[in-house]
Amino acid sequence: MDILVLIKQVPDPEALVEIGSEGKDLNIEPKFAINLFDEYAIEEALKIREAHGGKVKAITLGSAKAIEALRTAIAMGADEAMLIEDEGFAAGDGYNTALVLSRALEKEMFDIVLCGRQAIDADRGEVPQMIAQFLGLPHVGVVVKLDIADGKTVAESAFEGAKEVIEVALPAVFTAQKGLNEPRVPLITGVMKAMKVQIPKLTVEDLGLTRDMAGPGGSKTKILQYLPPKKRPAVQFIEGEPAHAAAEAVRILTEVERVI
Amino acid sequence: MDKVLVFVEIKGDGPRKVSLELLCEAARFAQNGRFSVEAVCIGRLPDAARDKLLSYTEKLVHFTDPELAVYSPEGYARALAGYAREGGAKMVIAGATGIGRDFLPRVAVLLETGIASDVTGANWLNEPMTFVRPMFGGKVFAEVVFSTSPVILTVRPNSFAMGEAQEKGGEYIEKTAGISPDTIHTKVVRVEEASRDTVDLTEADLIVAGGRGLKAAENFNLIEELAGAIGATVGATRSVVDAKWREQADQIGKSGKTVSPKLYIGAGISGAIHHIMGMDTSKVVLAINRDPNAIIFNYANYGIVGDLFEVLPAMTQELKKRKEG
Ligand SMILES: Cc1cc2nc3c(=O)[nH]c(=O)nc-3n(C[C@H](O)[C@H](O)[C@H](O)COP(=O)(O)OP(=O)(O)OC[C@H]3O[C@@H](n4cnc5c(N)ncnc54)[C@H](O)[C@@H]3O)c2cc1C
Ligand SMILES: Nc1ncnc2c1ncn2[C@@H]1O[C@H](COP(=O)(O)O)[C@@H](O)[C@H]1O
Numbered sequence: 001m002d003i004l005v006l007i008k009q010v011p012d013p014e015a016l017v018e019i020g021s022e023g024k025d026l027n028i029e030p031k032f033a034i035n036l037f038d039e040y041a042i043e044e045a046l047k048i049r050e051a052h053g054g055k056v057k058a059i060t061l062g063s064a065k066a067i068e069a070l071r072t073a074i075a076m077g078a079d080e081a082m083l084i085e086d087e088g089f090a091a092g093d094g095y096n097t098a099l100v101l102s103r104a105l106e107k108e109m110f111d112i113v114l115c116g117r118q119a120i121d122a123d124r125g126e127v128p129q130m131i132a133q134f135l136g137l138p139h140v141g142v143v144v145k146l147d148i149a150d151g152k153t154v155a156e157s158a159f160e161g162a163k164e165v166i167e168v169a170l171p172a173v174f175t176a177q178k179g180l181n182e183p184r185v186p187l188i189t190g191v192m193k194a195m196k197v198q199i200p201k202l203t204v205e206d207l208g209l210t211r212d213m214a215g216p217g218g219s220k221t222k223i224l225q226y227l228p229p230k231k232r233p234a235v236q237f238i239e240g241e242p243a244h245a246a247a248e249a250v251r252i253l254t255e256v257e258r259v260i
Numbered sequence: 261m262d263k264v265l266v267f268v269e270i271k272g273d274g275p276r277k278v279s280l281e282l283l284c285e286a287a288r289f290a291q292n293g294r295f296s297v298e299a300v301c302i303g304r305l306p307d308a309a310r311d312k313l314l315s316y317t318e319k320l321v322h323f324t325d326p327e328l329a330v331y332s333p334e335g336y337a338r339a340l341a342g343y344a345r346e347g348g349a350k351m352v353i354a355g356a357t358g359i360g361r362d363f364l365p366r367v368a369v370l371l372e373t374g375i376a377s378d379v380t381g382a383n384w385l386n387e388p389m390t391f392v393r394p395m396f397g398g399k400v401f402a403e404v405v406f407s408t409s410p411v412i413l414t415v416r417p418n419s420f421a422m423g424e425a426q427e428k429g430g431e432y433i434e435k436t437a438g439i440s441p442d443t444i445h446t447k448v449v450r451v452e453e454a455s456r457d458t459v460d461l462t463e464a465d466l467i468v469a470g471g472r473g474l475k476a477a478e479n480f481n482l483i484e485e486l487a488g489a490i491g492a493t494v495g496a497t498r499s500v501v502d503a504k505w506r507e508q509a510d511q512i513g514k515s516g517k518t519v520s521p522k523l524y525i526g527a528g529i530s531g532a533i534h535h536i537m538g539m540d541t542s543k544v545v546l547a548i549n550r551d552p553n554a555i556i557f558n559y560a561n562y563g564i565v566g567d568l569f570e571v572l573p574a575m576t577q578e579l580k581k582r583k584e585g
Contacts, residue, residue: 013514013534094365121396123394125361130368132366138444158508159358164451166447166448167449220407221376222404224390228401232560235557235562237562237564243570246578247575250575254582259466259522259523
């Protein structure tokens with residue numbers, strides 16, 4: 001099984017995010033991590049390799065700094081990595097990201113593409129499905145279980161309340177959801193290896209794309225401005241003994257807010 | 261007139277609530293005569309669901325190919341994109357449900373256009389139209405415009421108000437998309453429906469959620485009883501799910517579900533940012549925590565500082581009293 005894992009370097013979930021220059025930019029605290037859901041994707045790829053043999057390759061579209069995410073993937077156990085270095089495209093919309101990554105995938109041999117369910121920076125949850133469509137491949141989304149046996153691939157997809165068990169023909173794209181596995185912590189030997197390994201870099205031109213296709217001019221959608229979340233008015237404490245406060249809360253919810 | 265397609269999703273015997281919300285919102289913004297709205301249903305459509313949909317739309321197009329009887333991202337995307345292309349649709353909208361978010365990105369690629377996912381607000385009459393969607397788990401919102409057509413959107417449930425059903429029914433049209441079986445490479449072997457009859461968290465109007473302050477799985481009956489008294493869906497924090505007190509499907513937050521109810525009641529929840537990210541677009545929030553400095557109070561409209569083991573049963577009792585009285 002040759003497995004490609006698409007991983008994205010995102011701001012750490014704890015990083016401060018502030019709106020700058022009158023809504024035109026975001027100021028994000030420079031702490032980075034591999035997208036949470038992509039860690040499940042890496043772990044699953046390693047598990048499949050352990051069971052069936054083959055090779056795991058991690059691919060990122062990002063800035064030069066994103067190579068750190070690839071090193072982490074190698075430290076966890078990925079065999080190879082590749083960085084497509086282009087900040088313009090990396091900051092673009094889901095369509096452009098998927099376009100670049102699908103071009104890169106066209107040059108690879110693979111049975112399985114594993115992605116995260118959603119990148120926790122832009123919260124789009126679009127790129128894997130778009131890549132699948134660009135390549136004419138099937139995909140199974142929000143996967144919580146993946147079984148490969150007797151030439152059959154069966155994935156369990158957790159859509160909202162229901163679980164669907166889906167048989168899919170390979171090659172195919174899967175998006176990993178929490179619950180799929182427990183990502184391993186890299187061993188020190190892995191970390192040593194990752195520090196030394198040479199990670200090839202590609203440019204978008206290598207993929208037959210031009211830089212002016214990215215950014216505001218080339219994206220299909222663009223962000224006009226950033227807005228703060230609606231501020232809730234300061235909390236109103238409902239005072240008194242528990243029984244009294246409870247009755248007062250029910251009164252407010254029924255008579256003032258009229259939500260129940 | 262610009263054609264707008266609203267993908268409608270069926271669950272059980274009826275259309276999903278978000279589908280009706282979108283039909284109502286589309287009818288509202290179409291009032292100026294610039295847009296014509298069609299509902300598009302793919303696959304299974306029980307009579308009751310069809311009749312209900314026809315009282316919310318002037319035109320319902322139903323794709324009936326046997327290949328589309330069960331959901332597949334490849335089949336649904338082809339059918340919807342094909343119909344959008346054929347009619348020159350300017351906008352394709354679906355609920356940001358599991359299925360909507362799963363296949364609309366494929367529709368965008370088929371139509372060589374962009375998508376705005378999980379939209380929570382829109383300026384339909386701006387030129388160009390703008391859409392608002394959360395990023396970073398709702399820490400900021402982005403206002404998005406399209407430079408290509410058609411506009412493809414998935415819209416978060418409970419973002420737009422439901423309207424009234426119409427007396428006069430719309431037109432119903434059956435179609436086939438001409439999907440051949442070999443275009444679909446997935447096969448649904450089995451579906452395990454959630455074993456409960458309450459509305460899914462993502463679409464719920466009312467939610468009562470519990471955290472580690474409940475101390476044990478069996479104490480969730482306090483949450484369930486309050487939820488039962490108002491017809492709410494039960495939610496939980498990750499700590500509670502990790503402790504196996506509740507199922508993963510109940511988890512609200514960054515690595516769980518995003519909810520947007522009219523009322524969110526949270527008890528024994530500290531208010532960690534990862535949890536807040538999943539519920540901060542709730543309209544009214546009531547938090548119950550014995551610690552007056554709990555962070556959740558920063559994200560609540562109303563707060564009760566007290567022991568949930570006393571407050572929750574008292575609320576349930578008060579609700580029962582009001583119902584009887
Ligand atoms: C990457 C990542 C992703 C995460 N994703 C999620 C997610 O999706 N959803 C999520 O919820 N969390 C998530 N978390 C975990 C999150 O950070 C918190 O740990 C979790 O939300 C805390 O759960 P809690 O409020 O139930 O428990 P606690 O933080 O332990 O809070 C319990 C609260 O109960 C109160 N309490 C105790 N006894 C009583 C009583 N008798 N009466 C009233 N109040 C009482 C306490 O004062 C306290 O405030 C994530 C964490 C990480 C690192
Ligand atoms: N720039 C990127 N480089 C590599 N993979 C990406 C990139 N952007 C998105 N992905 C993959 O697509 C998934 C969903 O991303 P998104 O659609 O942006 O929410 C991520 O979890 C990654 O697996």
